[in-house]
Amino acid sequence: MEFDPATLRYNDQGLVPAIAQDAETGDVLMMAWMNAEAVAKTLATGRVTYWSRSRQAFWIKGETSGHVQALVEFRVDCDRDCVLLRINQTGAACHTYRRSCFYTSVQDGVEVEIMAPLKA
DSSP: OOOOGGGGGGOOOOOOEEEETTTOOOOOEEEEEEEEHHHHHHHHSSBOOOEETTTTTTETTTTSOOEEEEEEEEETTTTSSEEEEEEOSSSSSTTTTTTOOOOOEEEETTTEEOOSSOOO
């Protein structure tokens, strides 16, 4: 059966959460939002495309930074209201130049930075 992006369950803003995971290590790198057109663009091009809520525009990951996300596998969860993007990440996934956006851990009630930026 051919996949149709319209079959996903989008929120009231027409968006679905998209989790980017390193295809080799399994590390969760980031979470962003996609609308149906971003899903279609990602599947058609193999370049991960998100919907930027702040800019109200498509955001092709790496287009300006060079930190490209190449799609390896596109997965849909059981409720069809979240997607998992297994990717090959070039450079940092986070705008803070860290490999992952999840660089803060809460340990014994204290926030601890567990990952340094890739470049200063």
